Amino acid sequence: MTNDDGFLQGENEPAASKVVIVGALVSSLIFMVIYSILYPGQDYPVLSDFETFGSLTGGIWFFILGAVFGIFSIIATMITEVTRE
Amino acid sequence: MSEILTTLAVFWLSALIFYVLVHRGLWIFSDVARTMGMFMLEKALGPGIDLVEGRSGSAARAWIMQSVLWMMIGALFTFEGMWLAHDPTALHSLSAWGYDPTAETLAATGKAVTAFGGITMALIGCGLHIIPKLLGTGLASERNGNLVSFLYSGGIFVTLIGSHDPVILGLKVLVIGTAIHVLAITAIVINQLLTLANRADSIPMPAWLILLGLMAESFNLIAAISTGAIDDGNGQWLMYRLQGSGFFFLSLAGIVLYASSVGSGNALWSRTLVGATLLGGLFTLNPFGANHGNLVADLFGLDAGELAMSTNDTVIVTFLMALASVPVIAFVANAMLTIRDSSSPGTAGMAEINLGLLAMIPVFVGSLFVQTDAVSGTNAISGLSWTIEEMSRWAVLVPLSLGSVLVLYPSITGRQLASQDRARTAFWLMGAAVLLGLMLSLTSSAIDMALLDAGVEDPSSLSHELSVAASVIFYFAVVAMILHCLNMVSGLFRGEIVGEDTEVSSSIEADTYNLASATSVSRILASGAGMDTMVVPVGESDEKGSATDL
Numbered sequence: 001m002t003n004d005d006g007f008l009q010g011e012n013e014p015a016a017s018k019v020v021i022v023g024a025l026v027s028s029l030i031f032m033v034i035y036s037i038l039y040p041g042q043d044y045p046v047l048s049d050f051e052t053f054g055s056l057t058g059g060i061w062f063f064i065l066g067a068v069f070g071i072f073s074i075i076a077t078m079i080t081e082v083t084r085e
Numbered sequence: 086m087s088e089i090l091t092t093l094a095v096f097w098l099s100a101l102i103f104y105v106l107v108h109r110g111l112w113i114f115s116d117v118a119r120t121m122g123m124f125m126l127e128k129a130l131g132p133g134i135d136l137v138e139g140r141s142g143s144a145a146r147a148w149i150m151q152s153v154l155w156m157m158i159g160a161l162f163t164f165e166g167m168w169l170a171h172d173p174t175a176l177h178s179l180s181a182w183g184y185d186p187t188a189e190t191l192a193a194t195g196k197a198v199t200a201f202g203g204i205t206m207a208l209i210g211c212g213l214h215i216i217p218k219l220l221g222t223g224l225a226s227e228r229n230g231n232l233v234s235f236l237y238s239g240g241i242f243v244t245l246i247g248s249h250d251p252v253i254l255g256l257k258v259l260v261i262g263t264a265i266h267v268l269a270i271t272a273i274v275i276n277q278l279l280t281l282a283n284r285a286d287s288i289p290m291p292a293w294l295i296l297l298g299l300m301a302e303s304f305n306l307i308a309a310i311s312t313g314a315i316d317d318g319n320g321q322w323l324m325y326r327l328q329g330s331g332f333f334f335l336s337l338a339g340i341v342l343y344a345s346s347v348g349s350g351n352a353l354w355s356r357t358l359v360g361a362t363l364l365g366g367l368f369t370l371n372p373f374g375a376n377h378g379n380l381v382a383d384l385f386g387l388d389a390g391e392l393a394m395s396t397n398d399t400v401i402v403t404f405l406m407a408l409a410s411v412p413v414i415a416f417v418a419n420a421m422l423t424i425r426d427s428s429s430p431g432t433a434g435m436a437e438i439n440l441g442l443l444a445m446i447p448v449f450v451g452s453l454f455v456q457t458d459a460v461s462g463t464n465a466i467s468g469l470s471w472t473i474e475e476m477s478r479w480a481v482l483v484p485l486s487l488g489s490v491l492v493l494y495p496s497i498t499g500r501q502l503a504s505q506d507r508a509r510t511a512f513w514l515m516g517a518a519v520l521l522g523l524m525l526s527l528t529s530s531a532i533d534m535a536l537l538d539a540g541v542e543d544p545s546s547l548s549h550e551l552s553v554a555a556s557v558i559f560y561f562a563v564v565a566m567i568l569h570c571l572n573m574v575s576g577l578f579r580g581e582i583v584g585e586d587t588e589v590s591s592s593i594e595a596d597t598y599n600l601a602s603a604t605s606v607s608r609i610l611a612s613g614a615g616m617d618t619m620v621v622p623v624g625e626s627d628e629k630g631s632a633t634d635l
Contacts, residue, residue, distance in 0.1 A: 015575075060168045060175040063560050067161050070567030074154075077571055081578035 016080035021073055089398045092314045092323055093405075096331075099304035100297060100367055107281065107288070107296075115282070122279050126229040126272065137231040141223060144230025144276075145497045146577075148210025149490045151238050153573055155202025156483060157566035158245075159195050163475065164563055166192030167526065167556035171549055186249060192471070194248035197380075199478055200333075201266065202241040206234070207486035208336040209273055212295045214497050215343050217280055219292040225279035233272045240265030244384075251383065260386040267306075274299055290359040294339030297367065301331025318390025319398065321378025322460075323370075326402075330371035330409065337485055338362050338416045341438060344489035345420045347496070348435045349427035350607035358419040365412025370405040372452040373477040376459035376470045394460055403457050413449050417442050428608050433508040434491025440516055441485035448476045468534035472527040479519040479562065487569065494573065500580035507572045515565035522558035525551050599623045 035044065111118050127134050137143070169175055169188035176186055217224045224230060240262050247258030277299060281288070288296075305327045314320025338359075346353045353359070382389035394402065420442055424435060451473045458466050491508060495501050502508055529551035536545055597619045598609055609620065 015579075017575075060165070060172065063164065063168075063557075063563075066560075067563050067567070070564065070571075071157075074157075074567065074570045074574060077574050081575065084578070 015077075016084060017073065017077040020076050020080060087395065087398050087401070088312060088314050088317075088320060089323055089394070089401055092308045092312045092320060095308035095311055096304050096327060097368065099307050100300070103297070103300055103304070119279060119282055122275050123225065126226040126276060126279070130229070130232070134228050134232060137228055137235075139226075139228035139231070141227060142214065142497050142499070144224060144227045144234065145210045145214035147231045147234040148206050148213060148237075149494070149497060150573060150577075151234055152203050152206030152210055152490065153487070153566065153570050155198055155206060155238070155241060156204075156487065157563065157570050159199030159203050160479075160559075160562045160566045161195075162191050162198060163195030163479070164556060164559050166195050167552070167559055171552040171556065184249075190249050194245055196474075196478070197244050197248050198241060199483065201244060202238070204333070204478075204482050204486045206237065207490050208298070208333075208340060209237075210234075210497075211340040211344070211486075211489050211493055212277065212299060212336060213273075214493055215340060216277055216292055216295055219286075219289050219343075220280065220283075221285035222280060222283045225276050225283065229272060230276055233269045233276075236265060236272075237269035240269060257386040259383050263384045270299075270302060274303065290356055290363065291339040291343045291353070294335050294342070294359070294363055294366070297363065298332050298334070298336030298339060301335060301367075302328065305331060315381070315385060316387060316390070318378060318392045319394055321381040321387075321390055322392050323378070323402075324381045325374060325378045326370040326372075326406075329374050330366055330369060333373070333482065334371050334412070335363065335366040337482065338366065338412075340489045341420055341441075341485050342416070342423070344434065344492040345423040345438060348429070348432045348438070348492040349424040350429055350605070351423050351425075351427065352605060354419050354422040358415040361415035362412045362419070365409065365415065368405075369409040369412060370402060371409050371413075372406045372449065372456040373474075373481070374452070375474050376455050376467065392459060393462065399460050402460055406453055406456055410449065410453075413445060417445050431505065432492060433494070433502050433505055434488040436509070436512045437484040437488030437491065437515070439488075440512075440519075441481050441483075441488060444476070444480040444484070444520070448473070448481050452477055466534070468537065469527060469530050472523060472530050475526070476519070476523050480523065484515070484519070491569075494576065495580075495583045498577055498580070499583050500576055501583060502572050503575035503580050504572055507568050511565040511568035511572070514561040514568070518559050518562035518565065522555050522561070525555035525558065529555060597621050 032044075137147075165176070165186070166188050169186070169191055173188060176184075179185065213224055213230050243258060243265060244262035246253070247262050251257060251259055277296065281296065305324055308327070309315040309320055309324045312320070314323060342353055342359060342362075345351075377389075377392055379389040381387075420438070424439065427435065429435075451469075455466060455470045455473050458464060459470070491502070529548045532545050532548040532551070536548075598614045598621065600609075600620050600622050609618075614620075
């Protein structure tokens with residue numbers, strides 16, 4: 001699409017899977033920031049009630065979270081590619 | 086006659102009978118067997134067979150896609166096993182959910198999932214594509230091949246659970262996983278044999294490698310069960326070796342040699358070396374893998390026997406393992422010379438194949454030391470066995486099988502990978518993980534072993550730091566496999582359709598091609614020539630040149 005000034009409108013869009021992943025990541029960060037401002041020093045609701053997440057110790061969890069992020073990326077890619085028009 | 090030799094004799098005899106039957110058929114029973122086979126593969130399954138599609142290539146595609154997913158999960162469990170080896174309580178918080186893994190259970194799970202899930206599915210998937218191509222026919226039943234891939238994956242999932250908890254509600258979980266594995270492999274064997282029966286051409290050597298590799302598991306079971314070798318430690322160790330020499334090595338060699346030719350655009354370098362690989366793979370014992378047969382005992386729900394060989398048996402198996410250097414060197418040399426001067430060196434997967442070939446001989450030598458140390462009962466370097474075993478899996482088998490999958494991906498799926506750059510990034514990550522990470526692990530094990538020999542009880546801080554670094558670096562393999570998965574899944578939907586780019590490039594064709602020396606047709610085509618290009622032989626002269634007269 002063009003106008004008289006020569007402005008050009010592209011047709012490409014980012015992959016839906018990337019939109020989902022970035023959206024989820026940004027939403028999580030916003031939630032954590034706002035929660036820490038509103039309820040400083042308090043545990044997260046529900047999530048911290050689980051013993052597993054209440055006592056995550058050791059660096060391995062950073063790596064496992066990275067792998068979980070990757071696995072969900074694959075699942076998100078499958079779902080969005082299958083449902084893409 | 087020793088049990089080892091008897092078992093080997095039955096194994097070799099089974100291979101010989103199979104070879105004769107392929108050429109001579111089943112006499113008057115051939116047609117009946119073919120009809121019965123097709124009935125079992127499709128109609129006998131009732132409406133279940135309609136759950137999957139039967140388009141050409143769909144079976145191979147289902148197997149290779151699931152293979153990469155299992156490789157990723159295998160890498161993750163192997164990483165966790167490496168981490169818990171130096172930090173045993175790292176996953177303690179998961180006990181709140183009833184899951185309390187140890188370094189041993191995680192390492193065993195990683196081993197089983199990578200070998201039986203990732204590598205085996207890649208080999209079978211590529212075989213389902215290659216055998217029909219080489220025989221000039223279609224796969225006997227695409228639908229059955231497709232459906233069985235999900236059954237097989239179910240078996241791997243059961244094995245994954247069984248590796249953590251071998252007995253649930255009184256049931257031996259690993260035995261159930263093995264039963265599903267055998268059922269799925271039987272279906273694949275019947276499918277491939279029916280494909281073989283429909284062949285239009287003679288059987289090329291790489292097809293023999295793949296077929297005998299696939300059949301080797303059956304020969305192994307027949308030999309070990311008929312001689313009773315499956316019940317004791319020596320026989321279990323031998324079964325492990327025969328599975329490595331037979332299924333893994335022969336199948337891998339056939340697939341890699343085919344992929345090397347396809348990916349490089351060059352003809353397979355030597356048929357004689359393929360023959361040496363085939364005969365050597367069958368008649369020797371491959372030393373790759375664990376230095377005991379406990380895995381076999383676990384998979385069949387038996388008590389693990391102790392490895393205690395007589396002097397004669399030790400000499401026999403040591404000789405056969407050393408002799409395995411012949412097929413290994415023949416295979417590596419053939420594949421390397423095939424991919425040399427490739428017309429398309431940037432093809433995804435070729436780098437992985439190169440890495441696996443480069444690592445194969447050093448890892449073979451290391452494995453040979455570890456195995457001879459174990460069978461002789463010396464156990465002086467048994468502390469290195471775990472790392473050497475992981476090297477044979479992650480530096481040799483995974484790169485070679487994954488590389489072949491990536492090379493054949495466009496032919497199998499009809500589309501290119503989503504991103505060549507992502508494939509290249511994943512290769513570098515995996516290369517660093519398996520070479521640097523496992524080398525650090527080997528160094529750490531060597532330090533521990535030396536301290537143990539010297540009677541030092543305090544653990545070494547350097548060894549601990551090296552094992553931490555090794556596990557962190559091995560994590561790159563997990564990331565690499567995630568990238569490969571994403572690349573292959575995206576490629577199925579948005580990868581460039583194979584053939585489109587060929588049409589574009591063919592619009593610029595050279596009218597003539599000057600042929601100065603012997604070359605392959607693929608190189609002439611790669612230089613921009615088309616089917617109508619005139620190939621003009623030009624003479625060469627050794628006369629000294631001089632200035633042109635004006």
